[in-house]
Amino acid sequence: MSRSAVSALAIGFVASDLVAAAQEVELTSDGGTADVVQQDEDDARKLGVVYVSARKRDEREIDVPVAISALPSVDIERRGLNTLTEISTAIPELRIAENTIGGGGNLAMRGISSATSTSSVDQAVTVNVDGVPVSYAGIIKLGQFDLGQVEVLKGPQALFFGKNATGGIVSLVSAAPTEEFDYRLRTEYEFEAEQIAGEAYVSGPLTEGVLGRLAVRYSDSEGWLDNEVPPPSVVPGSVPPKSDKGPATEEFLAKGSLYIEPSSNFLLKLIGSYGSTEADGNYMLSQRIYCPQGQAQGPFGWSGQDCKLNNVTTQGGLPKSWHAVDPRFPADGVAYTKTEQQVLVADASYQVTDDIELNSITGFYNLNLDAADHISNGPIPFIGFATSIENTAYSQEFRLSNDASNRFNWMLGVFLQDTEYTEDQSTLIGALRPKADFRITGDTLSPFVQLGFDITDQLSLSGGVRYTEETKQQKIGTGQFEGLYPKEINFKNWSPEVTLSYALTANSNIYVAYKEAYKSGGFQTEHVAIPAALTAGTVIDNSFKEEQAEGFEIGAKAYLLDQSLRVSAAAYKFEYTDLQLSSFDSVLVANIISNVGAATTQGVEMDFDYRPASIEGFSLNGAVAYNDATYDEYSPACYNGQTAALGCDIATDTSDLTGERLPRAPEWSAALSGVYEGSLSTALDYRINAGLQYSSEYEGNSDVIPNSQEEGYVSVDAGFALMDKDRVWELAFIGRNLSDEYWVSSSYQVPVTGSDTTLSDIASTVNRGRQLMLRLTYHPQ
Numbered sequence: 126m127s128r129s130a131v132s133a134l135a136i137g138f139v140a141s142d143l144v145a146a147a148q149e150v151e152l153t154s155d156g157g158t159a160d161v162v163q164q165d166e167d168d169a170r171k172l173g174v175v176y177v178s179a180r181k182r183d184e185r186e187i188d189v190p191v192a193i194s195a196l197p198s199v200d201i202e203r204r205g206l207n208t209l210t211e212i213s214t215a216i217p218e219l220r221i222a223e224n225t226i227g228g229g230g231n232l233a234m235r236g237i238s239s240a241t242s243t244s245s246v247d248q249a250v251t252v253n254v255d256g257v258p259v260s261y262a263g264i265i266k267l268g269q270f271d272l273g274q275v276e277v278l279k280g281p282q283a284l285f286f287g288k289n290a291t292g293g294i295v296s297l298v299s300a301a302p303t304e305e306f307d308y309r310l311r312t313e314y315e316f317e318a319e320q321i322a323g324e325a326y327v328s329g330p331l332t333e334g335v336l337g338r339l340a341v342r343y344s345d346s347e348g349w350l351d352n353e354v355p356p357p358s359v360v361p362g363s364v365p366p367k368s369d370k371g372p373a374t375e376e377f378l379a380k381g382s383l384y385i386e387p388s389s390n391f392l393l394k395l396i397g398s399y400g401s402t403e404a405d406g407n408y409m410l411s412q413r414i415y416c417p418q419g420q421a422q423g424p425f426g427w428s429g430q431d432c433k434l435n436n437v438t439t440q441g442g443l444p445k446s447w448h449a450v451d452p453r454f455p456a457d458g459v460a461y462t463k464t465e466q467q468v469l470v471a472d473a474s475y476q477v478t479d480d481i482e483l484n485s486i487t488g489f490y491n492l493n494l495d496a497a498d499h500i501s502n503g504p505i506p507f508i509g510f511a512t513s514i515e516n517t518a519y520s521q522e523f524r525l526s527n528d529a530s531n532r533f534n535w536m537l538g539v540f541l542q543d544t545e546y547t548e549d550q551s552t553l554i555g556a557l558r559p560k561a562d563f564r565i566t567g568d569t570l571s572p573f574v575q576l577g578f579d580i581t582d583q584l585s586l587s588g589g590v591r592y593t594e595e596t597k598q599q600k601i602g603t604g605q606f607e608g609l610y611p612k613e614i615n616f617k618n619w620s621p622e623v624t625l626s627y628a629l630t631a632n633s634n635i636y637v638a639y640k641e642a643y644k645s646g647g648f649q650t651e652h653v654a655i656p657a658a659l660t661a662g663t664v665i666d667n668s669f670k671e672e673q674a675e676g677f678e679i680g681a682k683a684y685l686l687d688q689s690l691r692v693s694a695a696a697y698k699f700e701y702t703d704l705q706l707s708s709f710d711s712v713l714v715a716n717i718i719s720n721v722g723a724a725t726t727q728g729v730e731m732d733f734d735y736r737p738a739s740i741e742g743f744s745l746n747g748a749v750a751y752n753d754a755t756y757d758e759y760s761p762a763c764y765n766g767q768t769a770a771l772g773c774d775i776a777t778d779t780s781d782l783t784g785e786r787l788p789r790a791p792e793w794s795a796a797l798s799g800v801y802e803g804s805l806s807t808a809l810d811y812r813i814n815a816g817l818q819y820s821s822e823y824e825g826n827s828d829v830i831p832n833s834q835e836e837g838y839v840s841v842d843a844g845f846a847l848m849d850k851d852r853v854w855e856l857a858f859i860g861r862n863l864s865d866e867y868w869v870s871s872s873y874q875v876p877v878t879g880s881d882t883t884l885s886d887i888a889s890t891v892n893r894g895r896q897l898m899l900r901l902t903y904h905p906q
Contacts, residue, residue, distance in 0.1 A: 516546045
């Protein structure tokens with residue numbers, strides 16, 4: 126990190142010492158999950174105070190010594206963000222995308238992500254659902270709606286969220302029940318994917334001391350990709366799909382919550398989320414983006430494939446004959462991915478005394494997934510697979526804390542978790558039928574303590590440590606592979622952190638923090654390599670080691686210009702050892718998880734919200750981030766066609782990637798959006814909003830393969846809405862990615878293309894393109 130960057134950060138916020146303290150704002154009745162809190166009509170043009178729970182206490186965002194972005198529900202609603210992938214576009218340092226693995230996708234923060242090849246691997250970026258940590262990437266498939274707020278904590282987080290997260294936390298806070306009866310109806314139509322959707326919620330008091338809320342959403346889509354597959358008369362062996370569009374997707378979501386408060390010192394929150402999704406497979410999201418021979422290589426490609434990153438893919442259907450091999454292969458030949466997920470939360474708070482509070486969070490997460498597809502990236506089915514996955518996690522956390530307003534404050538607690546992951550895989554590779562069942566169980570015990578001390582009225586010191594002890598066991602097959610693989614691995618870790626913060630004024634703070642974090646290792650499941658090796662009698666070690674991070678972060682936050690401007694900035698440097706990433710093995714025709722020896726991520730980021738007093742109804746927010754995330758020590762296998770001149774050590778068949786950038790880690794990223802609300806007449810109001818997202822180029826995979834990178838993009842959003850004065854109804858047109866940009870999510874070498882002397886074709890999963898949505902909302906006040 127340059128000295129000039131640090132100096133600029135410090136100078137910019139020392140100036141905030143001249144700002145007068147704004148009047149303190151009270152929490153709203155829903156416990157701090159409201160979007161903004163207004164003081165009175167005179168302060169209507171001031172920014173509202175956003176409260177977050179980054180340290181398991183409701184605090185003003187500017188008082189929390191953590192780099193955090195809070196995305197309130199009003200922003201999510203205006204932009205029509207209904208998935209984690211879409212939500213991530215609002216946060217420059219966060220990248221979330223589905224991939225071809227049926228279990229989910231990949232989450233990256235500040236360039237730190239996890240292996241994309243195995244469904245069972247924990248993610249470096251944990252998703253926290255109403256207080257329950259979910260480190261499994263399948264959560265990406267759970268659609269998001271009826272949210273109160275999204276909080277994104279950047280960088281390593283160890284103390285407050287149950288399990289360590291080496292990359293960061295995405296905390297989803299569901300909308301709370303209301304004290305008055307309330308309901309809303311909404312319908313949507315998205316033109317590009319021919320997607321219809323409807324949602325509704327009802328909320329209010331059920332009886333004395335009990336509030337309830339129920340929300341449901343249903344959507345059905347024809348798909349946003351054009352699937353071009355020639356008939357067998359043109360390409361012998363091709364299997365044309367039933368539809369030339371996809372992935373057709375049907376989704377049902379439901380949320381329910383009860384807030385039970387029998388007395389002033391006890392509150393029980395019961396929250397449940399359910400999602401059911403069925404789509405025409407996951408591999409349709411992947412397409413060849415580069416063909417070094419000028420056309421698709423391999424016996425399963427087609428010369429007509431355009432080999433460009435766009436909305437055109439070539440993914441044949443499944444042979445109907447495969448159904449006789451395994452009934453999970455569909456009789457009609459249509460690939461599918463069916464997912465059901467549940468998250469159940471019981472969050473209890475008991476005020477033991479005026480000064481001491483006891484919290485208990487009991488969590489249950491379950492995913493059931495069935496999928497059948499093939500991975501040829503062409504019209505002729507090649508490697509087919511039928512997979513059934515179930516992932517279940519039970520968790521329990523207890524916390525005891527005193528009032529945070531005390532000069533000496535403390536919190537201690539313990540997190541317990543039991544997990545079970547099962548996967549039943551059938552694979553077809555020509556005449557070969559490798560098959561294996563995986564069962565991976567885990568136990569976690571993780572106590573922590575956090576202490577804080579106000580040295581003066583302005584200077585505070587806090588610190589703590591989390592101890593984690595984890596055991597994971599695995600069983601492969603039904604006993605036929607005994608003795609060929611490890612059965613158990615164990616991990617122990619201490620993750621301390623310490624933070625020094627200084628309040629320049631009542632509305633400006635600076636801080637410096639040292640943090641460590643850890644992510645357990647595990648066992649990888651691979652639907653080709655492991656079953657084939659075990660069947661041949663090969664002794665394998667499919668385990669990988671734990672990942673660790675340590676480093677520093679400095680930051681500053683302030684309200685300026687009579688609280689019409691909020692700014693925050695942070696600079697950081699974290700070093701990682703044994704980073705868990707996946708690398709393609711052309712011999713095994715599979716992606717294999719390996720531990721990167723060392724890596725460093727460092728950078729500077731800034732964001733702001735501005736509501737100028739001179740322009741009523743106008744607000745502007747934005748963020749910009751610089752990130753330098755590179756390998757310090759990593760030597761994967763050479764990619765196909767890599768010669769000595771291109772950096773391959775022929776003797777060891779490895780490539781030294783020291784100094785190269787980590788995958789999904791753009792050097793520069795930014796977001797900017799604005800909203801203007803005005804009046805058309807005495808009966809009608811309107812709203813105009815627009816925004817853009819920018820990303821510089823980045824690597825698409827961990828092996829730094831030529832032509833597998835994203836070259837950078839600018840995506841533009843815009844919207845227009847009409848509503849009556851009382852906001853009972855609203856008609857909105859929402860445009861997302863109007864520039865129709867497609868970018869690399871995760872790239873890889875296409876199997877059975879290339880050789881030791883020839884580059885492989887490159888394929889990548891791709892984001893959704895342009896979206897044009899018409900939305901009608903009815904919401905009596």
